[in-house]
Amino acid sequence: MTRRTRPRFRLCALVWLALLVSPIVQAAPLSIAQLMANLAKNPQGAATFTEKKFIAILEQPIESSGELLFIAPARLEKRTLKPKPETMVLDGDTLTVERGRRKHVLQLKDYPEVAGMIESIRATLAGDRKALERVYHLVLDGGNERWALVLTPLDPKVGAVIARIRMEGVKDVVHRVEILQADGDRSLMTIEKQAPPQ
Amino acid sequence: MTHPRRRSTAAIVLWLIFLLACVGIISRTQFTTDLSAFMPRTPTPEQQLLMDQLSDGLASRLILVGIEGADAPTRASLSRQVAQHLRADRTFVSVNNGEPVNTERDRAFLFDNRYLLSPAVTPERFGADGLHAALSDSIDLLASPAGLLVKSLLPRDPTGEMLQLLEQFNSGTQPQLVEGAWASRDGTRALMLVQTRASGSDTDAQQRAMAAIRQAFEQAPGATASARLVMTGPGVFSVTSRDTIKRQVTRLSILSLALIATLLLLVYRSFNALALGLLPVISGALAGIAAVSLGFGAVHGITLGFGTALIGEAVDYSIYLFVQSEQNNADHQSWIKRFWPTIRLGVLTSIAGFASLLLSGFPGLAQLGLYAIAGLIVAATVTRFVLPSLLPANFRIHDLSAVGRTLSHLVQRAAALRWAAAIVLLAACAIVVTNRASLWNDTIASLSPVSQADVELDTRLRADMGAPDVRYLVVVSGASQETVLRAAERVSTLLQAHVEQGELAGFESPSRYLPSVTTQRERQASLPPRPLLETRLAQAVQGLPVRAQLFAPFLDDADTARSQPLLRASDLQQTSMAMAVDALLLQQHGQWRALLPLTAPEGGSIDADPIRTALKTIPDALFVDLKAESDRLYSGYLHEAIVLSLGGLVAIIALLLVVFRSPLRVLRILVPLAAAVITVTAGLSLFGQQMIILHLVGLLLVAAVGSNYALFFDRPDPRTPILPRTLASMLFASLTTVAGFGLLAFSDVAILQALGVTVAPGVILALFYSAIFARQADA
Numbered sequence: 023m024t025r026r027t028r029p030r031f032r033l034c035a036l037v038w039l040a041l042l043v044s045p046i047v048q049a050a051p052l053s054i055a056q057l058m059a060n061l062a063k064n065p066q067g068a069a070t071f072t073e074k075k076f077i078a079i080l081e082q083p084i085e086s087s088g089e090l091l092f093i094a095p096a097r098l099e100k101r102t103l104k105p106k107p108e109t110m111v112l113d114g115d116t117l118t119v120e121r122g123r124r125k126h127v128l129q130l131k132d133y134p135e136v137a138g139m140i141e142s143i144r145a146t147l148a149g150d151r152k153a154l155e156r157v158y159h160l161v162l163d164g165g166n167e168r169w170a171l172v173l174t175p176l177d178p179k180v181g182a183v184i185a186r187i188r189m190e191g192v193k194d195v196v197h198r199v200e201i202l203q204a205d206g207d208r209s210l211m212t213i214e215k216q217a218p219p220q
Numbered sequence: 221m222t223h224p225r226r227r228s229t230a231a232i233v234l235w236l237i238f239l240l241a242c243v244g245i246i247s248r249t250q251f252t253t254d255l256s257a258f259m260p261r262t263p264t265p266e267q268q269l270l271m272d273q274l275s276d277g278l279a280s281r282l283i284l285v286g287i288e289g290a291d292a293p294t295r296a297s298l299s300r301q302v303a304q305h306l307r308a309d310r311t312f313v314s315v316n317n318g319e320p321v322n323t324e325r326d327r328a329f330l331f332d333n334r335y336l337l338s339p340a341v342t343p344e345r346f347g348a349d350g351l352h353a354a355l356s357d358s359i360d361l362l363a364s365p366a367g368l369l370v371k372s373l374l375p376r377d378p379t380g381e382m383l384q385l386l387e388q389f390n391s392g393t394q395p396q397l398v399e400g401a402w403a404s405r406d407g408t409r410a411l412m413l414v415q416t417r418a419s420g421s422d423t424d425a426q427q428r429a430m431a432a433i434r435q436a437f438e439q440a441p442g443a444t445a446s447a448r449l450v451m452t453g454p455g456v457f458s459v460t461s462r463d464t465i466k467r468q469v470t471r472l473s474i475l476s477l478a479l480i481a482t483l484l485l486l487v488y489r490s491f492n493a494l495a496l497g498l499l500p501v502i503s504g505a506l507a508g509i510a511a512v513s514l515g516f517g518a519v520h521g522i523t524l525g526f527g528t529a530l531i532g533e534a535v536d537y538s539i540y541l542f543v544q545s546e547q548n549n550a551d552h553q554s555w556i557k558r559f560w561p562t563i564r565l566g567v568l569t570s571i572a573g574f575a576s577l578l579l580s581g582f583p584g585l586a587q588l589g590l591y592a593i594a595g596l597i598v599a600a601t602v603t604r605f606v607l608p609s610l611l612p613a614n615f616r617i618h619d620l621s622a623v624g625r626t627l628s629h630l631v632q633r634a635a636a637l638r639w640a641a642a643i644v645l646l647a648a649c650a651i652v653v654t655n656r657a658s659l660w661n662d663t664i665a666s667l668s669p670v671s672q673a674d675v676e677l678d679t680r681l682r683a684d685m686g687a688p689d690v691r692y693l694v695v696v697s698g699a700s701q702e703t704v705l706r707a708a709e710r711v712s713t714l715l716q717a718h719v720e721q722g723e724l725a726g727f728e729s730p731s732r733y734l735p736s737v738t739t740q741r742e743r744q745a746s747l748p749p750r751p752l753l754e755t756r757l758a759q760a761v762q763g764l765p766v767r768a769q770l771f772a773p774f775l776d777d778a779d780t781a782r783s784q785p786l787l788r789a790s791d792l793q794q795t796s797m798a799m800a801v802d803a804l805l806l807q808q809h810g811q812w813r814a815l816l817p818l819t820a821p822e823g824g825s826i827d828a829d830p831i832r833t834a835l836k837t838i839p840d841a842l843f844v845d846l847k848a849e850s851d852r853l854y855s856g857y858l859h860e861a862i863v864l865s866l867g868g869l870v871a872i873i874a875l876l877l878v879v880f881r882s883p884l885r886v887l888r889i890l891v892p893l894a895a896a897v898i899t900v901t902a903g904l905s906l907f908g909q910q911m912i913i914l915h916l917v918g919l920l921l922v923a924a925v926g927s928n929y930a931l932f933f934d935r936p937d938p939r940t941p942i943l944p945r946t947l948a949s950m951l952f953a954s955l956t957t958v959a960g961f962g963l964l965a966f967s968d969v970a971i972l973q974a975l976g977v978t979v980a981p982g983v984i985l986a987l988f989y990s991a992i993f994a995r996q997a998d999a
Contacts, residue, residue: 075363079374082765086363105360116396121364127396136368183368207371 062149278803280420532960624944918978926986
């Protein structure tokens, strides 16, 4: 038996080894550079989102939902449909917010707190590591099949508002964005990718 | 012989006294360059408003500042440094460049008075249902990105009154911020909006304000050679146009005097004659200024500019005297006998022409009329009664008979040109008739002494700034502050409906910052007493993810607001709202007035009719389109001036008819004048120059000056030849006139240029036509 099993074991081991080799290579800790390169491959993406905000003064979380559209490298649109229609468009350095008949146009660099929050999403979608590292300290966890990127603000001004942002995703797709505010309130955005509009 | 001598001594003494009196008056005269000359003497309510706005309104006190060149961070830091410097200067009421200077104080003011200020405060809003609706709106807002900002306000302001106020006050579009300071849309210019304490019509104060801004810019720590400062605004315009007018008038007077003196020297070859010849001119100019000063209380710079040109006309009389009587003293007496009646008639026709201008409701035009009449009468009178006695016994000028004889030959052959002249005239008539619709420019901008480049800069900066152009206004008047604020609130309600329909982008109202006492009381009364509010709140939170206990601070605030002292204008001090109320709520002429400027939708214009109709329900409310109003004002002047000029023409004809008692003779005198006027008009039209009111004055001058020539050419018996000396004098007289007015044609000031291009060619044409159409011995 042993004689028979030995080669078998060897074979199995080899098979295992063979089987394992590639997964090991793939499951090896994903580097930030790789993740960013993967993300950067998407020139554009449309998705729906659902956002839940957990706010201390409210008994229950409040929910909003709508559409996200990203066009590399610099345009991000967030169209909230529920509970109130609202559009937020970030293009380059200009942020336009429309709510009802009101339209506000802001320059991102003049509002570092807001900029920090929005830039985290845009730069991640764009795979722009430089932009992210200007504002955040990055820690990546997991592998290509499932990764989590945690951003901690470097600038104390941003830190006064945002404690931490955690992005989760699979391969080159971001699925969840969790923002923990400095006052303990948090929001959780789940993103579902749509088929790219033909 | 003693008798005339005594008379002439008396004339000289009287003349000297007169000159002294003129100098005395002039030394106390105020010279202006502002818009007062263009304002009507008996304004309608709309015109009064226009005048007040132009001289003292909010818009008149704004200076738009741009910083160009260098790079964006440099521009922004310069903007901050200049603004910081200017904010410490009492010359300026406010300096805005996008920096959050008053923000804290403004927010505190708005928040503390939110229940008095917010138009959303009504009894229904503080019922259970109203509270429920307001609360769910606020909770919805928490879900949005803006939620971050309102979260902390929720316990004290669950109905979102603060947000209401902020949205209302931020309705105006503001420039974008680049590096922390306002910048133009293309990002190449940093912007600043400065309000002066002094009104826009106080040109000296505006000049000091401009100097302060320039100094702050040059001395800013970050100043670099590559950065440039630009400024615009009504005050800036009045300062630059005053400078332009001053510079031009000075330069033109010197040049035209030099030119005319050179010309006269060439003709007379005698300094004596030159000096004596200028005496009537100087007397006339002094008399003109003194007369305008007495008649109007102030003399406009433009009138002086016109005066320098009139030098060329007034000098004609002494030319006639010197050239036509070249021999000796006896000849001067015979000149008086032979030529004075003709010249007197020429002066009278000029006066008849200009007298009509005196009736103009346009003070600028009436000033020109008075100046011309006084100047010409005095110049002619001095030539007739003083000058001959001043001439030394051996007075001689260069012999001009050779020139005269050449002219004589030319004039005799001039008739050959009749057909050619008739064809030119016919063509001119055709041009005038075809282009009759576009002959006149009836926008007030055509009068503006501001250069095209300055206007373009102004338009650009205004567009960058999204600055109110304050073109459309609703004005409510009343006996007290409370009445006009009440009316302004009713108008606001009406206008809000138009905003919601998208016909208006927005509007301003003083009642926004300072509601009427009645409204403030109503708002206070909308807040229920604490126990009742508590009960309603408990009902309102049913079904919402909040607990009523959260809103204890709200109950406190609402309770305080119920009995808080009402807002008064003085409470706004130290906030940026004070400036708005200052500008929009006025007490003038014993009356209160509230102004509500309207903003047109982006890229569109305001349709006035529906707003006018809607406003009919509110007495004492007036919709004013300031631009249309000022254009209407000007086109009114223009039409009036045309009518008056025609009246002047009728007066001239009547005068000539009375003197000559021969319609045919009068017609012969008038034909060359009319021909000159028509040809000049056609020429202007051909060169694409639309006529403004000053072209009309120029045409009147052509007729006035030309009448002298026509009268000299006019003889009852065509066989009497015109003396060569007379011809020579006419040629020189017309040359000096052309020199005087021709210089104006090169002026940058539109209204002076208009005079120049009309009179200079017109006078020459009048001379030619007079020669060509004169009766010939062989005819």
